[in-house]
Amino acid sequence: MQFRLPTLLCALLSVPMVALAEIPLTVTDAWTPEAPPGRMMAGFMQVHNDSEEDIALVDAASPRFGHVEIHTMVMDEGVMRMRRLDELVIPAGETVELRPGGLHLMLIDPQGRFSLGDRIEVDLIDSEGRRLGIESEVRSRANQPMAN
Numbered sequence: 531m532q533f534r535l536p537t538l539l540c541a542l543l544s545v546p547m548v549a550l551a552e553i554p555l556t557v558t559d560a561w562t563p564e565a566p567p568g569r570m571m572a573g574f575m576q577v578h579n580d581s582e583e584d585i586a587l588v589d590a591a592s593p594r595f596g597h598v599e600i601h602t603m604v605m606d607e608g609v610m611r612m613r614r615l616d617e618l619v620i621p622a623g624e625t626v627e628l629r630p631g632g633l634h635l636m637l638i639d640p641q642g643r644f645s646l647g648d649r650i651e652v653d654l655i656d657s658e659g660r661r662l663g664i665e666s667e668v669r670s671r672a673n674q675p676m677a678n
């Protein structure tokens with residue numbers, strides 16, 4: 531034990547204490563349509579890439595949900611279906627829109643209930659392990675424009 535403890539301390543001290551940089555994205559108008567309790571919910575937003583390099587979002591997480599995925603909609607034998615994306619690329623300098631009928635975050639396994647106006651914390655995670663914290667406001671479906 532006398533010999534192990536210093537080794538352990540060295541190992542701990544060698545872990546970088548510097549937080550990873552935030553993802554250089556600007557997210558605006560993030561919102562989530564209200565849903566019956568216990569159901570999956572969606573996250574919509576505009577994501578602008580402020581940098582000169584493409585950014586690949588590969589995951590997302592929320593303390594309010596057991597699991598978050600990035601989804602798109604695809605036409606499958608005449609029916610629109612959701613499909614999970616392994617990555618969503620936000621091209622340098624461009625804006626990608628997550629909206630009803632298209633790209634969205636899928637908020638799965640809700641932990642508790644949500645009311646209109648609640649702000650759901652979500653971390654976007656990119657291929658370099660960087661994160662960006664956003665808040666998605668729960669809104670009524672009725673007041674939102676439908677896709678297309």
Ligand SMILES: [Cu+2]
Nearest residue numbers: 601612635636
């Ligand atoms: Cu989905």
